[in-house]
Amino acid sequence: MGIFEDVMLNAKTVVGTVGKKAGEIVDVSKLKLAAADLKGEISQKYQFLGRLAFEEMTTGKDYSKNKEEIADKIKELKAHLESINDMIAASKKKIKCECCGAYNAKGAVFCNNCGEKLLNNQDETDHMSPDDVIDFAEDNFADDELL
Numbered sequence: 001m002g003i004f005e006d007v008m009l010n011a012k013t014v015v016g017t018v019g020k021k022a023g024e025i026v027d028v029s030k031l032k033l034a035a036a037d038l039k040g041e042i043s044q045k046y047q048f049l050g051r052l053a054f055e056e057m058t059t060g061k062d063y064s065k066n067k068e069e070i071a072d073k074i075k076e077l078k079a080h081l082e083s084i085n086d087m088i089a090a091s092k093k094k095i096k097c098e099c100c101g102a103y104n105a106k107g108a109v110f111c112n113n114c115g116e117k118l119l120n121n122q123d124e125t126d127h128m129s130p131d132d133v134i135d136f137a138e139d140n141f142a143d144d145e146l147l
């Protein structure tokens with residue numbers, strides 16, 4: 001059972017560090033790191049779940065309690081991952097589809113994934129980056145008007 005305890009402890013560490021700071025982190029690279037950590041943790045849990053299932057099949061032991069515990073942990077980690085992905089998307093000003101949860105580029109009208117109409121904020125012009133302003137100008141003005 002040593003391995004089992006290791007895996008659970010590891011998950012606690014990740015959730016602890018990410019969960020506490022989640023509200024404060026604004027640095028996208030930190031968010032991405034945290035998301036990568038969580039993804040790693042989740043796939044580890046999946047692997048371990050599979051291993052327990054294998055042990056059950058080959059030894060006849062009952063690991064259903066442990067499996068439930070791991071499944072709960074996976075749900076918890078996934079919730080954390082989702083909130084981190086939300087923060088990353090928000091920092092990139094991407095739009096999350098209300099229907100399927102996929103992220104779409106700002107200004108997109110329909111979801112890339114499911115085709116649902118996206119609820120865009122109408123105050124885009126207030127938040128234009130320099131590149132957006134150039135794009136907007138190129139799209140909307142003839143060359144002679146810019147000079």
Ligand SMILES: [Zn+2]
Pocket residue numbers: 097098099100101102111112113114115116
């Ligand atoms: Zn969608």
